[in-house]
Amino acid sequence: MKIAIIGTGNLGSSIAKGLIKNNTFTALFLSDKNTANVDAYNSLVNVTVTNDNLAAVQAADMVIFALQPKHIDKVLESVASIITEDQIIISVAAGVEIPRIEAIIGKDKNIIRVMPNTAISIGKSMTCIAPNEKAQDKVGLAQDVFNQLGTSLVIPEELIQAATVICASGIAFWMRLVRATTQGAIQLGFEAHEAHELATQTCFGAASLLIESGKHPEQEIDRVTTPSGCTIEGLNAMEHNGLSSALIQGIVASFEKINQIKKN
Numbered sequence: 001m002k003i004a005i006i007g008t009g010n011l012g013s014s015i016a017k018g019l020i021k022n023n024t025f026t027a028l029f030l031s032d033k034n035t036a037n038v039d040a041y042n043s044l045v046n047v048t049v050t051n052d053n054l055a056a057v058q059a060a061d062m063v064i065f066a067l068q069p070k071h072i073d074k075v076l077e078s079v080a081s082i083i084t085e086d087q088i089i090i091s092v093a094a095g096v097e098i099p100r101i102e103a104i105i106g107k108d109k110n111i112i113r114v115m116p117n118t119a120i121s122i123g124k125s126m127t128c129i130a131p132n133e134k135a136q137d138k139v140g141l142a143q144d145v146f147n148q149l150g151t152s153l154v155i156p157e158e159l160i161q162a163a164t165v166i167c168a169s170g171i172a173f174w175m176r177l178v179r180a181t182t183q184g185a186i187q188l189g190f191e192a193h194e195a196h197e198l199a200t201q202t203c204f205g206a207a208s209l210l211i212e213s214g215k216h217p218e219q220e221i222d223r224v225t226t227p228s229g230c231t232i233e234g235l236n237a238m239e240h241n242g243l244s245s246a247l248i249q250g251i252v253a254s255f256e257k258i259n260q261i262k263k264n
């Protein structure tokens with residue numbers, strides 16, 4: 001598969017890094033106004049770094065548009081005439097719905113909205129995928145690519161905004177929880193680097209337990225909370241201060257914001 005990424009900012013360069021790590025392509029074209037994030041890849045075999053969006057789009061079987069919502073329409077307009085019915089066109093732009101893309105490049109094109117997160121750079125992204133009508137039979141090809149960069153789930157397009165909040169913004173939410181844990185550990189006497197390791201490895205262990213056991217979090221919590229012990233004391237104090245409520249309210253606020261972006 002020849003893959004092009006148009007826009008090599010935070011997410012585009014993360015996708016490029018993941019693809020390169022996994023060697024998930026026969027040729028990779030990386031195009032941006034400013035290619036500083038990916039210039040180092042230009043020396044790799046089968047990787048081309050360019051400022052020429054048209055050339056990158058023309059050369060690829062799959063084109064990933066990793067542009068901000070305010071830029072994507074113009075870039076799509078500038079390449080619309082060379083997009084073919086066989087190419088797979090992927091947009092990761094948050095809030096930019098398939099009909100908006102179809103209006104620019106045509107309903108007869110294979111358009112897939114994909115929502116990865118920055119963990120794609122290390123092959124650990126939770127990536128949601130939603131195709132347009134024309135691209136139904138290309139979803140498997142998209143999953144082949146994104147499953148090599150983590151885990152993927154095909155969902156209806158109506159759920160992509162929600163997936164953006166939970167999976168893409170979610171990386172930032174979890175980072176903040178890790179940071180808070182680190183701050184707590186420092187207060188209890190650990191050096192900052194030790195606190196960071198304790199927080200990240202415990203977070204990794206918690207996620208791994210749930211993934212490998214398939215259990216509900218509360219089942220695992222029950223195994224940790226000794227009666228009258230320190231865990232339930234801490235959990236209840238967190239809940240009295242609104243931990244679950246704050247998270248849910250944050251998720252809903254993020255979702256309301258993405259629905260505003262959609263309208264702009």
Ligand SMILES: NC(=O)C1=CN([C@@H]2O[C@H](COP(=O)(O)OP(=O)(O)OC[C@H]3O[C@@H](n4cnc5c(N)ncnc54)[C@H](OP(=O)(O)O)[C@@H]3O)[C@@H](O)[C@H]2O)C=CC1
Nearest residue numbers: 007008009010011012032033066067068069092093094168
């Ligand atoms: N960051 C994340 O974790 C996630 C982001 N997304 C979505 O992905 C998209 C990209 O986000 P992100 O990577 O953070 O944004 P960035 O701004 O970091 O990256 C976008 C890149 O596109 C470049 N660009 C702008 N105009 C053009 C053009 N005409 N031709 C080529 N390149 C151009 C920008 O250059 P310049 O800076 O010079 O304008 C920039 O390097 C957004 O729509 C976002 O909603 C989705 C999931 C997660």
Ligand SMILES: O=C(O)[C@@H]1CCC=N1
Nearest residue numbers: 094164165168169170
């Ligand atoms: O914050 C944003 O709007 C983008 C979409 C999800 C992650 N970053």
